[in-house]
Amino acid sequence: MSNSPEVLEALFQTIRDRKGANPETSYTASLYAKGTKKIAQKVGEEGVELALAAVQGDRDExxxxxxxxxxxxxxxxxxxGVEPSEIYAKLAEREGLSGLTEKASRNKG
Structure with missing residues (x-):
């Protein structure tokens, strides 16, 4: 794989394709088999680990x-069932907005 943004598209496609794979031979399929709660837990764990690496100043981590x-x-x-294009569209919507203005607009509803 290359270092270009296309690697993200390829990764997402692979992940989506693994939905029906054997959980005994695919880590991705095993996450799907464990359900949304486990997947969300892993996202949280990785976010915390990233934050800790930042606090420690460990660039490689x-x-x-x-x-x-x-x-x-x-x-x-x-x-x-979320497509990357939906995230990209949301980011494009926010482009050029002050982060503070955008955040305030979400809190009005």
Missing amino acids: IVSESADLFYHMFVLWADA
Whole structure:
């Protein structure tokens, strides 16, 4: 795989394709078999591990834990039927907005 953004698309496709795989031979399939709660738990764990790596200033761990977080987040998206294009569209909607303004707009509803 290359270092380009296409690697993310390929990873998501692989994750989505593993939904029907054998949980005994595929870690991704084993996550699906354990259900949404376990997948969400893994996303949380990886987020915490990334934050801890950042606090420790461990650049290599930040890279590694970021990759783990992307992977588990993609499993969560696929489990929920969310496509990356939906996330990209939401990010595009927010482009050019002040982060404070965007956050305030979410709190009005």
